[in-house]
Amino acid sequence: MSLLSLNNVHIGYGGIKAVKGISVQVNAGELVTLIGANGAGKTTVLKAISGLLKPSAGEIQYDETSIVGTAPHHISQRGLALVPEGRGVFPGLTIEENLAMGAYCRNDKAVIASDMEIAYQRFPRLKERAKQTAGTLSGGEQQMLAISRALMSRPRLLLLDEPSMGLAPIMVQKIFAVVREVAASGVTILLIEQNAKLALQVSHRAYVMDGGVITLEGASPDLLTDPRVREAYLGEAA
Amino acid sequence: MTSYLPERFRKSPLVLTLGVAMIVVALVALPFVLSMAGTAWVRLTNFAILFVLLSLGLNIVVGFAGLLDLGYIAFFAVGAYVYALLASPHFGIHLPFWIILPIGAMVACLFGIMLGAPTLKLRGDYLAIVTLGFGEIIRIFMNNLSEPINLTNGPKGIATIDSIKLFTLDFGRTTRIGDFALNGQIKYYFFLLAVLVIVIIINLRLQNSRIGRAWEAIREDELAARSMGINTTNLKLLAFAMGASFGGIAGGVFASIQGFISPESFTLTESVMILAMVVLGGMGNVWGVVLGALLLSFVPEILRYTVEPAQHAIFGRQIIEADVLRMLLFGLAMVIMMLYRPAGLLPSAVRKRELARSTS
Numbered sequence: 001m002s003l004l005s006l007n008n009v010h011i012g013y014g015g016i017k018a019v020k021g022i023s024v025q026v027n028a029g030e031l032v033t034l035i036g037a038n039g040a041g042k043t044t045v046l047k048a049i050s051g052l053l054k055p056s057a058g059e060i061q062y063d064e065t066s067i068v069g070t071a072p073h074h075i076s077q078r079g080l081a082l083v084p085e086g087r088g089v090f091p092g093l094t095i096e097e098n099l100a101m102g103a104y105c106r107n108d109k110a111v112i113a114s115d116m117e118i119a120y121q122r123f124p125r126l127k128e129r130a131k132q133t134a135g136t137l138s139g140g141e142q143q144m145l146a147i148s149r150a151l152m153s154r155p156r157l158l159l160l161d162e163p164s165m166g167l168a169p170i171m172v173q174k175i176f177a178v179v180r181e182v183a184a185s186g187v188t189i190l191l192i193e194q195n196a197k198l199a200l201q202v203s204h205r206a207y208v209m210d211g212g213v214i215t216l217e218g219a220s221p222d223l224l225t226d227p228r229v230r231e232a233y234l235g236e237a238a
Numbered sequence: 239m240t241s242y243l244p245e246r247f248r249k250s251p252l253v254l255t256l257g258v259a260m261i262v263v264a265l266v267a268l269p270f271v272l273s274m275a276g277t278a279w280v281r282l283t284n285f286a287i288l289f290v291l292l293s294l295g296l297n298i299v300v301g302f303a304g305l306l307d308l309g310y311i312a313f314f315a316v317g318a319y320v321y322a323l324l325a326s327p328h329f330g331i332h333l334p335f336w337i338i339l340p341i342g343a344m345v346a347c348l349f350g351i352m353l354g355a356p357t358l359k360l361r362g363d364y365l366a367i368v369t370l371g372f373g374e375i376i377r378i379f380m381n382n383l384s385e386p387i388n389l390t391n392g393p394k395g396i397a398t399i400d401s402i403k404l405f406t407l408d409f410g411r412t413t414r415i416g417d418f419a420l421n422g423q424i425k426y427y428f429f430l431l432a433v434l435v436i437v438i439i440i441n442l443r444l445q446n447s448r449i450g451r452a453w454e455a456i457r458e459d460e461l462a463a464r465s466m467g468i469n470t471t472n473l474k475l476l477a478f479a480m481g482a483s484f485g486g487i488a489g490g491v492f493a494s495i496q497g498f499i500s501p502e503s504f505t506l507t508e509s510v511m512i513l514a515m516v517v518l519g520g521m522g523n524v525w526g527v528v529l530g531a532l533l534l535s536f537v538p539e540i541l542r543y544t545v546e547p548a549q550h551a552i553f554g555r556q557i558i559e560a561d562v563l564r565m566l567l568f569g570l571a572m573v574i575m576m577l578y579r580p581a582g583l584l585p586s587a588v589r590k591r592e593l594a595r596s597t598s
Contacts, residue, residue, distance in 0.1 A: 050465055076467035088462035090455055092588045101455050104448075105467040153467065 309373025317489025
C-alpha cells in the first residue's frame, strides 16, 4: 500500500517550472530516496508534499486522500513531518523547547516526556545541552535536533531535506546511521540527498531527478551499480 | 500564578505576600499622595497607565509574534473615535461605557485583522512600511470624514465626550464623602489600574501558553513553525487582533478622560513613542514593557518641571529648553542602550539569547 503517491505533479514558481510532471510512490515502511544535483527540483517536491507550495497540476495523495491545497499545519497534524533544508531549528529556543515544539500538536504530556527521553538516548549530546539554545549547537548537532524534533510529533512519514548538507563526513555517517535506525523502527522516510552514494546505501528504493523530471528509478542496490548513476552522480567512470 | 515571577520570589511565599501587599498599598495611596502635589500629576499618571496599556498591546504584536508594527496608534484612534461617536452630542448617542468599550475593542480588533490579513506574507522592514502607511491612512480618514456625511467632524475633532459613569459615580465630577474628596482623575486612576491588572494578567498568561510558544516559534523561523503543525496564518492574525483590541480599549478610556479628541492625537510620532517604550523596556517581557512605558511617560514630564527652575537656580537664566533637552537625552539614552542593553532594560529570556547569538 502506498502511503504517499505523487502523480504527474507539476510545480512552478511564477513562470518558471521547477518540477515538470513527476510521479513518486512511497510505500508504508519504506525508506525511499530522491537524489539529484543542485537545482534538480528536489526541495520543491518536498515543499509541495508538506503543503508549503501548491502544485500547478497533478495529484498528491497521502494515506489514500488528496492533500493538494491542504494547509501545512493540517498535513503535519496527519502525521507527516518535515525536516527542512538547512535544519530550521529555532535558534533562540533551548534544545528542550525545540523538542517540545515538535510535539506542538500532541497533548499527552507523559508520552511527550517519554519521547523526549528517547530522543536524548538517541543523541546523548542533546541531553548534555538540553538547556542550551539551539543556535549555539554545531551544524551536526542542529541536524540531530531537527530530526529529533520532527520525530517528537510521532510521524508516520518523515521527510528529510538534505540532512548531510554542510556537515563533516563523520557527522554525515552518524546522521545516516540514525536515519537507518529510525526507518527500522517503522517510520516511513522520504530522503532527499545530493550525497547519492550514501543515500543509495541506506535506502530501499530511489528516484533520480534531473531538470525537474525523474530520469531513473529502481531498487537502490541496482542504481548503486547502474553505470549511468555511477557516471553522473558518484563521480566514477562508467 | 507564581510561575510568572522571578525565581527568588517563588522560593519564599512570605516575601511574595509582603511584597504584593506593599505594592497594593502603594498603588492605592499613590493618587492621594500625588494629588497633594496637584491633580495634574494624577492626570499624568493616568496617561502613563494608558501608555502602559498601549505598550502591552503592541508587545503582543512586536514582542511575542515578532511582527513590526509602526501604525499601532491607529487602533488607539479607532477605539477613541468609537467611544466619542457613541457617547457625545455629535450624534446625540449616549451609551454607557460598559457597552462602548467592548464595542471599541471589537471594532479595533476588526481593524487589526484588516491590517493583518493582507500583510501575512510580509516580514520585517516591508511589514513596517505597510503598517506605517495603515496608521497614516486611519489618521487621514479621521481628518477627512466630515464630508459628505459628517462622521468624525474632521480636524475640529469631537468635544464634550461623556465621562465614564459607574452606577452613581460620575468620573467627570468630584465626589464628596464627608470631608473626603474623590476627584475625577483619581476615579479614572483606579479604573485604569483595574484594566491594567486584567491586561497584565492576560499578557502573562499568553506568554506561557501554547499560543505564546507558537508565536515564539513563528518569530524564530516561520517555515519551521509551519512544519511543526502551527497554523501561522491564524496565529499572526490573532496577534494583530489581540494587540488591536487592547489599543481600542485604551483609546476608549482616553476619549472619556480627555472629553475631546481630534486626529492630531494619533500621529506617527505616537506610534514610534509606543514602540520605543516596548523596545526600551524589553520586547517580549511584560514587566520590561511596563517599566519602559512608565519611564518614557514620566521622565519628559519630570524634566518639564525641573529643567527650567534648575537652570534658573544655577545659571540665573534658561540656557536650554526642556523639550530640546528631552530629545538630547532620548538620543543619548538610545545610544547607551544599544551599546549596553540592546535587548532592553528587562529583556525577555529568549530575546536576550537571540541577541547574544547574533553578536557572537
